[in-house]
Amino acid sequence: MSDSDAPLLRAEGLVKTHHGEGAPAHAVRGVGLRVTRGEFVAVTGPSGAGKSTLLHLLGGLQRPDEGSIWLDGERADGWSEARWAVERRRRIGIVFQFFNLVSDLSVADNVELPALLAGVPPKKARAGRRELLAELGLEGKERSMPRELSGGEQQRVALARALVNHPPLLLADEPAGSLDSRGTREVMRLLSRFHQRGQTIVLVTHDARLASAADRVISFFDGRIADDATLDAGPPPRRAGASGVLELRD
Numbered sequence: 001m002s003d004s005d006a007p008l009l010r011a012e013g014l015v016k017t018h019h020g021e022g023a024p025a026h027a028v029r030g031v032g033l034r035v036t037r038g039e040f041v042a043v044t045g046p047s048g049a050g051k052s053t054l055l056h057l058l059g060g061l062q063r064p065d066e067g068s069i070w071l072d073g074e075r076a077d078g079w080s081e082a083r084w085a086v087e088r089r090r091r092i093g094i095v096f097q098f099f100n101l102v103s104d105l106s107v108a109d110n111v112e113l114p115a116l117l118a119g120v121p122p123k124k125a126r127a128g129r130r131e132l133l134a135e136l137g138l139e140g141k142e143r144s145m146p147r148e149l150s151g152g153e154q155q156r157v158a159l160a161r162a163l164v165n166h167p168p169l170l171l172a173d174e175p176a177g178s179l180d181s182r183g184t185r186e187v188m189r190l191l192s193r194f195h196q197r198g199q200t201i202v203l204v205t206h207d208a209r210l211a212s213a214a215d216r217v218i219s220f221f222d223g224r225i226a227d228d229a230t231l232d233a234g235p236p237p238r239r240a241g242a243s244g245v246l247e248l249r250d
């Protein structure tokens with residue numbers, strides 16, 4: 001159930017300690033966060049600060065030791081694995097640094113899969129996949145396998161897969177972390193474009209340039225929020241072209 005007055009995402013008092021082989025890693029040490037609909041929030045900070053752990057908690061990929069998470073006003077931290085899996089198909093799209101595409105499925109099948117798993121009729125899933133891949137400049141690559149694509153192309157496929165069910169929330173974990181500067185610019189441009197259309201985004205990155213695409217930057221340090229700043233709005237996100245018609249800014 002959706003509560004339109006609630007922030008799209010809210011977390012309170014999140015704590016997560018990893019117990020590996022060495023000393024416990026106190027990755028997230030008491031974090032509260034609210035993300036409203038339409039925001040583009042970047043979480044930046046040095047390596048090991050706990051950014052990815054935070055994102056994994058917000059997407060239900062890891063469980064907090066303490067604290068609570070609400071999605072659309074609904075308490076989410078008690079959800080089962082199965083429920084989180086359903087919600088990651090419907091309401092939370094995620095992109096990762098290393099794309100995590102299914103290597104033995106074609107580009108088309110990778111993108112269609114979450115739609116089919118969510119119960120979208122095959123014809124509609126196909127149409128959604130076609131539209132997104134065309135929009136992302138991948139219409140000629142539908143039958144390709146992920147290994148036949150460049151890193152930048154694979155990340156665009158991953159973005160299409162994350163957005164095929166039109167989730168209100170997109171989480172991105174270092175989406176340009178394994179790309180060259182051209183790929184990074186492309187990811188930045190695409191995230192900005194989807195944000196301009198109203199997509200809510202939480203982006204984890206240590207790349208200040210990528211973070212500058214966001215309208216709010218949270219600095220994460222040693223498992224805590226050190227700073228939370230709304231950036232200048234800058235130029236308006238849409239401008240009138242020569243025809244007077246509003247165009248997306250690239």
Ligand SMILES: Nc1ncnc2c1ncn2[C@@H]1O[C@H](COP(=O)(O)OP(=O)(O)OP(=O)(O)O)[C@@H](O)[C@H]1O
Pocket residue numbers: 018019020025026027045046047048049050051052053054206
């Ligand atoms: N699965 C895990 N098991 C044990 N320790 C972990 C695990 N995941 C993360 N850590 C530790 O938790 C701390 C925070 O890691 P995390 O990956 O969240 O930081 P980060 O800010 O995303 O770093 P980076 O920018 O390098 O990805 C680090 O000390 C890391 O070594």
